[in-house]
Amino acid sequence: xxxxxxxxxxxxxxxxxxxxxxxxxxxxxxxxxxxxxxxxxxxxxxxxxxxxxxxxxxxxxxxxxxxxxxxxxxxxxxxxxxxx
Numbered sequence: 001x002x003x004x005x006x007x008x009x010x011x012x013x014x015x016x017x018x019x020x021x022x023x024x025x026x027x028x029x030x031x032x033x034x035x036x037x038x039x040x041x042x043x044x045x046x047x048x049x050x051x052x053x054x055x056x057x058x059x060x061x062x063x064x065x066x067x068x069x070x071x072x073x074x075x076x077x078x079x080x081x082x083x084x
Contacts, residue, residue, distance in 0.1 A: 019048045038062050051082065 006017040023044050030037050042061055046053045053061070 014050065015048055023048060033066055035062055035066055038065050 009015070010017055023041075026044075027041065030041065032038055032041075039058065039062055042053060042058055
């Protein structure tokens with residue numbers, strides 16, 4: 001993909017694309033039925049997106065993902081974090 005494309009995304013969002021790629025690679029073999037794994041992913045996404053997540057919201061997201069109510073991907077977690 002075009003490097004300028006990613007630079008434009010970084011400029012508009014303030015999100016480091018290298019961090020997004022690292023996170024995506026770490027998710028490939030992750031167990032999303034494991035609460036600790038899901039909590040770690042939520043915290044990483046929160047940090048990358050620069051959106052703090054309080055304990056109550058984290059618990060709600062974890063419960064939704066671990067119990068299969070939500071699919072696990074960056075976009076889903078980002079939407080949940082931004083809902084507040």
